[in-house]
Amino acid sequence: MYAGVKLEMLETEFEQSFEREPYSYSWGFFAYDDTPGASGGGAGNFxxxxxxxxxVRFLQKFPLLAHSLGTTDAELFEKAQRYLSTLNADSFNQNNIDEFNQIISGVEQIQWFGQFADLLSGESEFAQGLRKFFSSSTQPLQKIQIPEFAEFLRNWGR
Structure with a gap:
């Protein structure tokens, strides 16, 4: 395994991040497998x-997500980890995600990162698209819809 990463620990931490209940202040990302569809590509999750x-610490520790770790070479893992190790949470932004996505192209991609509140009422194409798929409207979600939307996101991309 790469740089001392234990598969069991990785799987546990990923599972916890998938199942964690998002709140308006929660930070998250949606990533998908960028390998060809015939090899299982395209699947993703929040x-x-x-x-x-x-x-940021999670990405620094596991720069290539769980379902790609076994098929990715150590050199790419280390390159991704080196890039992420130069970043901190205060300055982490979409430009960093774009650069990171270039490094890991063909393996995985982070399509969105931000706060859960952004998905509830944000103007980004990704947020509006999710809301439209969920409620047939791009309008911000009402508080009563939030638990059902959180469950919807848990299954999105699988």
Missing amino acids: SWFDKKEEL
């Missing part, structure tokens, strides 16, 4: 964290 710092 991962959630209480703080932006936790999200």
